[in-house]
Amino acid sequence: MHPHSYTVNSLSKSRELASAILSSSTSAQISSVCSSIHSFLHSHTPDQSRHFFSLTFPTLICKLYGFGDAVSPPNGPQLSSSNGGWIDIILQSNDSDLASRVFSLFSPNSVIFQSIFAVDRQSLVKYVFPIERLPEWARLMLSSERDCQVLNNLCPLFRDKIKEESIKGSIYYQVQLNVFEYFMFWFAYYPICKGNSENLNNKPTKRTSKLKLENWTWTSSIPRFSHSNRGNEQKFEHNLYVRLLYAYLLAFVPIRDLDSHQPNRSSLLHYGDGSDGSILLRAEFLVDTLVHYWLVDNDFSPLPLNVCKSFGLSFPLRSVLGETPPTPNLDEIVKLLVKYLNLSATVIKDGPDRMERPKWSRASVGSFHLKSREFAASVNDSMYVGASWNLLIQRPVYRFVLRTFLFCPLGTSIKNASQVFLVWISFLEPWKVGLDDFVKLDAIVDGLGKDLKKENERIEEDGFSSLWQDYVLSNYLYYSSLIMHFIGFAHRFLHTDPELIVQMVLQVMKILTSSKELTDLIKNMDAVFHSKQAGSGKLMLNSLYRCVPLIREQLQDWEDGLSESDADGSFLHENWNKDLRLFSDGEDGGQQLLQLFILRAEAELQANFSDNIAHNLQLIDSLKAQVSCLFGGCTVKPISFTPQKKQREQLRDEIFKPRRVGNQALADVKYKGDWMKRPISDDEVAWLAKLLVWLSSWLNKNLGLNQAQNSDRGPKWSYVEVSSEVENVCGPSETMKMVLCAIGSWFIALGATTVRLMRKHGLRINLRILASKKIVMVLFMSALFSISRKAFGLFHRV
Secondary structure (H helix, E strand, C coil): CCCCHHHHHHHHHHHHHHHHHHHCCCHHHHHHHHHHHHHHHHCCCCCCCHHHHHHHHHHHHHHHHCCCCCCCCCCCCCCCCCCCCHHHHHHHHCCHHHHHHHHHHHCCCCHHHHHHHHHHHCCCCCEEECHHHCCHHHHHHCCCHHHHHHHHHHCHHHCCCEEEEEECCEEEEEEEECHHHHHHHHHHHHHHHHHHHHHHHHCCCCCCCCCCCCCCCHHHCCCCCCCCCCCCCCCCCCCHHHHHHHHHHHHHCCCCCHHHHCCCCCCHHHCCCCCCHHHHHHHHHHHHHHHHHHHHCCCCCCCCHHHHHHCCCCCCCHHHHCCCCCCCCCHHHHHHHHHHHHHHHHHCCCCHHHCCCCHHHHCCCCCHHHHHHHHHHHHHHHHCCCCCCHHHHHHHHHHHHHHHHHCCCCCCCCHHHHHHHHHHHHHHCHHHCCHHHCHHHHCCCCCCCHHHHHHHCCCCCCCCCHHHHHHHHHCHHHHCHHHHHHHHHHHHCCCCCHHHHHHHHHHHHHHHCCCHHHHHHHHHHHHHHHCCCCCCCCHHHHHHHHHHHHHHHHHHHHCCCCCCCHHHCCCCCCCHHHCCCCCCCCCCCHHHHHHHHHHHHHHHHHHCCCCCHHHHHHHHHHHHHHHHHHHCCCCCCCCCCCCCCCCCCCCHHHHCCCCCCCCCCHHHCCCCCCHHHCCCCCCECHHHHHHHHHHHHHHHHHCCCCCCCCCCCCCCCCCCCCCCCCCCCCHHHHHHHHHHHHHHHHHHHHHHHHHHHHHHCCCCCCCHHHHEHHHHHHHHHHHHHHHHHHHHHHHHHC
């Protein structure tokens, strides 16, 4: 039986296109390849396009993103590719015509996407996505069979995509995707790979083992990433990736009238591929892909805490991922994603009734598979309550911003943190997101933004209003707890760029005080949160009580495992995520920390002797006014010392000694937190201090000194029955044994008594004092003197 001529022609043409794609490195070659692909797909049916998507399409993705050194399929010709992907070539050449040509090839309404949807409807092509290119938390979970089942059942992104394969008697798990899913996975992975590459080239940072870009499997058809340096500032029309991202969001993610796409249905899971529900299925998939790649990625708590408790899940990811900050240089695309998805929040106007617990917390007990399906359905139900995408991205965005602030390495640039700060700001003020934020992008996406413009013309607002009350309450931690974490970040990095840090804090304070209605809402919610029982005369306060359970649940869930580490000189206590402290009157409250920040900032700005000292002092005055407006009363209380204005040689450690503001001597102000694990000071040997802290912690743990003894219970004495038989002790050896045993017993009893007293009084072993440079120097000189003395003694004898 001879193959059809169109099959042979399609196969040979696909190979020719793959070769042309790999060799395209100039504007003319890229334009020619785009035209060839366009004409090929126009002239072939979906069944005839199978060879294109199996052979040419992976190579096209490889060249688009710049994954160099492509490997041809087995037994095929070895093809070489030139360095640099099409996206980098466009950025370097600033060729608007070339950017438009490539954009038209990959735009949502292009012939290539029409062919993708046609091929997927018939399930003609399936890809195996490489495990090492998945989000890091998913990659780690796929190493065990049970976790693979968890991913396949619980995580919407991987639902029914993880397949079991047996190769030579061994069982392996693969992630199988259709053409659209395969393209979007690589689309989301590209900025992660780019950010990690640029981060490694710029400076080494303390990170856990990341994806090794050179270890690619042939099944991916896309090998390691080839990076080229470029400037960060690029025009929108030349930034092809941002342009494509906005186009895909417009085309595949509806932001209004989501319920109209699922008539008479309560869950997306009830839809087949051919019904109207495919619109929401595709939208959900795209949003989940971007969220898990960009926001979750290396987070050690990828799923909600209540989900893990309900299904008995335990992810030992923290020991592997550790305190790893999110991937850098994602600010531009994450901000665009958050702004676009938050446009759907404008329809939440139904009151605090939306503030009910997620439905998965009430899942009935049953089989694991049934429970996971119920959870998946509840996720989809809760996501579309009020037709808002905001409920889906609340937790990932919160942890993304918080991990950036907490895990930003000391002694490094705060550029990435300042960029992520803008993502947080856009989340705090969704009422300011309007057409002006998308006007530049609308002009370069070939009219795809016309519908968005029509929909938003009637919802633009100037500021906060009562219609946004439910948004603030459902995202209350962004306006309370996250601000406290940010204040701690501002204290830690004030010395790196005082002016920038002051501007960031001032911007947050301006948002909180931008509307009296917003300020009152935040204060009232905090008061209700800390009140012990309802019964206030105000109807509004009573209505806020129903929000308290959800906020407590969010506080535990969103900050799961996240707190300032002991090495950071934490401003927050160990159990921070059990309470809200913004309006607390204690020394760890927001007002006290902001007052202390103002004092430090003023001293730092005056000590820098910059040319714009007058402008900086105006910033301080503005910050004082905003803090006074938020908390009321005097901004900075009088203190017993005045920082010197001109002391170049004064150390910053001496500037920041008080822990709180008040009429107290400096010697009376103590470090709050674990004193043994305080930050390394200049008069200590760093490596020795870390070793002694570890040794002290080990001794305290094994001796039970970490927990105080219960005073209600007396010590339990052990009784030893002595034999009634009388034995004589004869000889010097037995006498010596008895003496040694008596001495040993005495020391053991003394040690046990000492440990019991230490438990009773809450004392612990702290060997860190031995890491003092003075003590180390004394010991070193003593040892050196002793060795020298012995050496000279031997010399004189000779």
